[in-house]
Amino acid sequence: MSRLVIVSNRVARPESLSKGAQGGLAVGVLAAMAEAGGLWFGWNGRIENRPVSEIRQERRKNIDFVTIGLRQNEYNNFYRGYANSVLWPLFHQRPDLMNYRHHFRMGYLGVNRKYVDHLLPYLKEDDTIWIHDYQLIPMARMLREAGVKSPIGFFLHTPFPPLDLLRALPDHHDLLLEMLHYDLLGFHTLTDERGFHESIRYTLKGDISPSGLIDCMGHQTQTGVYPIGIETDEMPQLVKSGQRSQEYRQLKKELADRKLLIGVDRLDYSKGIFHRFKAYEQLLKNHNELHRQIVYMQVAPTSRGDVNAYGQLAQQIDQAAGHVNGTYADFDWTPLRYLNRGFRRNTVLALYNLSHVGFVTPLRDGMNLVAKEFVAAQDADDPGVLVLSKMAGAAAELDSAVIVNPYDTEAVAQSLADAIEMPLDERIDRWKQMMTVLERNNIHAWQKNFRADLIARPHDLSKS
Numbered sequence: 352m353s354r355l356v357i358v359s360n361r362v363a364r365p366e367s368l369s370k371g372a373q374g375g376l377a378v379g380v381l382a383a384m385a386e387a388g389g390l391w392f393g394w395n396g397r398i399e400n401r402p403v404s405e406i407r408q409e410r411r412k413n414i415d416f417v418t419i420g421l422r423q424n425e426y427n428n429f430y431r432g433y434a435n436s437v438l439w440p441l442f443h444q445r446p447d448l449m450n451y452r453h454h455f456r457m458g459y460l461g462v463n464r465k466y467v468d469h470l471l472p473y474l475k476e477d478d479t480i481w482i483h484d485y486q487l488i489p490m491a492r493m494l495r496e497a498g499v500k501s502p503i504g505f506f507l508h509t510p511f512p513p514l515d516l517l518r519a520l521p522d523h524h525d526l527l528l529e530m531l532h533y534d535l536l537g538f539h540t541l542t543d544e545r546g547f548h549e550s551i552r553y554t555l556k557g558d559i560s561p562s563g564l565i566d567c568m569g570h571q572t573q574t575g576v577y578p579i580g581i582e583t584d585e586m587p588q589l590v591k592s593g594q595r596s597q598e599y600r601q602l603k604k605e606l607a608d609r610k611l612l613i614g615v616d617r618l619d620y621s622k623g624i625f626h627r628f629k630a631y632e633q634l635l636k637n638h639n640e641l642h643r644q645i646v647y648m649q650v651a652p653t654s655r656g657d658v659n660a661y662g663q664l665a666q667q668i669d670q671a672a673g674h675v676n677g678t679y680a681d682f683d684w685t686p687l688r689y690l691n692r693g694f695r696r697n698t699v700l701a702l703y704n705l706s707h708v709g710f711v712t713p714l715r716d717g718m719n720l721v722a723k724e725f726v727a728a729q730d731a732d733d734p735g736v737l738v739l740s741k742m743a744g745a746a747a748e749l750d751s752a753v754i755v756n757p758y759d760t761e762a763v764a765q766s767l768a769d770a771i772e773m774p775l776d777e778r779i780d781r782w783k784q785m786m787t788v789l790e791r792n793n794i795h796a797w798q799k800n801f802r803a804d805l806i807a808r809p810h811d812l813s814k815s
């Protein structure tokens with residue numbers, strides 16, 4: 352079996368690989384390498400001052416972790432700039448938050464080139480290469496230019512925008528061309544895949560077969576839908592260990608008979624936390640009988656705090672939380688508990704288990720693993736209810752959740768009330784249907800299906 356080489360912007364620290372310590376991508380990468388081993392390459396998360404990057408290689412079990420640092424200007428233009436102030440907002444349908452600069456694009460290309468240069472000495476002829484996410488789109492073109500002939504696949508963890516939005520990116524033509532250098536392009540949902548096809552068809556006049564094979568400007572690129580999943584088997588054990596945490600026990604005691612609604616997100620405008628607070632406020636306004644009976648806990652640690660839009664969001668969320676509590680709190684009841692911090696993974700899973708409602712209403716999300724983890728963390732005989740935004744990729748699979756439009760505040764408030772009162776047999780019914788999907792499309796299936804399709808591709812040597 353050929354060796355798997357995975358490239359992602361961030362690489363998990365090898366010492367943190369104890370079971371259950373990692374979320375989404377890391378679990379997938381480790382599952383993909385569990386049998387045959389492999390190499391995982393990316394940024395070590397540090398900003399360094401030296402002119403030449405130090406490359407670090409560490410082997411744990413059968414996996415080689417190879418990481419490099421970024422200089423301050425690389426971080427500013429590539430990570431903070433093009434990746435998180437241009438592509439992220441655009442891909443999440445917020446062109447108004449885009450801060451486009453030519454030197455961001457140059458920085459983006461520069462860091463992709465740097466990754467390629469540092470990765471090349473580690474590559475072997477029969478490797479299979481799998482690149483992850485929007486930060487690294489140009490890598491296949493650069494690897495091909497350097498003579499790499501291995502199959503190269505790409506998975507996009509964010510949504511792919513419709514053409515009408517993509518057009519707002521001055522470099523969208525180049526970006527599409529860069530994507531065509533991959534043998535296989537994976538998306539979370541059909542909507543994302545179709546968005547990409549539409550752009551290829553109208554912008555580059557490419558031909559696309561019904562099976563998603565693109566023929567365009569001398570490239571043959573296969574596209575496919577691979578919804579990322581979670582590790583369902585280990586969930587009960589992780590929940591149990593989280594229930595031993597101090598935070599869990601304290602909260603359980605404080606809640607007494609009150610029902611808990613929970614939201615867990617990175618503090619990101621795509622997650623719709625502000626809209627969620629408004630919907631909760633509406634619920635409290637419309638339903639006096641629920642006062643003192645419920646508590647909504649929103650966990651949202653700061654993320655990308657040095658990008659302007661995120662600083663403004665943090666203020667807006669603080670104010671909105673203050674407004675809800677200022678209006679409704681009493682000496683013995685805090686209706687909204689907003690925690691601007693993270694928790695250990697096991698603790699979060701135990702909190703899901705404790706909750707009556709999982710409140711997951713992003714304005715746009717590639718998949719949203721919190722929704723899936725919430726469902727998998729429930730007890731079969733008394734499961735909580737998932738209130739899920741139709742704008743999350745997860746809604747395509749979890750159609751037995753209570754699906755809401757996050758922009759419709761009144762309807763979200765009513766759905767919350769319905770979820771809180773939902774009878775046990777309906778809760779069990781919906782939960783069972785969602786668990787069937789989660790067990791079938793788990794994280795192992797995700798990586799297995801993508802890799803099988805990538806290896807099966809007659810990768811085009813003429814691309815080099």
Ligand code: ADQ
Binds near residue numbers: 695699716717721722
């Ligand atoms: P994210 O935008 O980071 O991922 P998500 O899919 O929800 O969003 O994954 C976050 C992970 O971190 C989950 O495993 C969650 O439990 C954990 N997490 C989040 N907040 C936490 C907190 N406060 N404390 C502890 N743990 C927390 C991107 C895309 C998603 C896509 C994933 C995977 O934006 O749409 O689902 O990649 O492809």
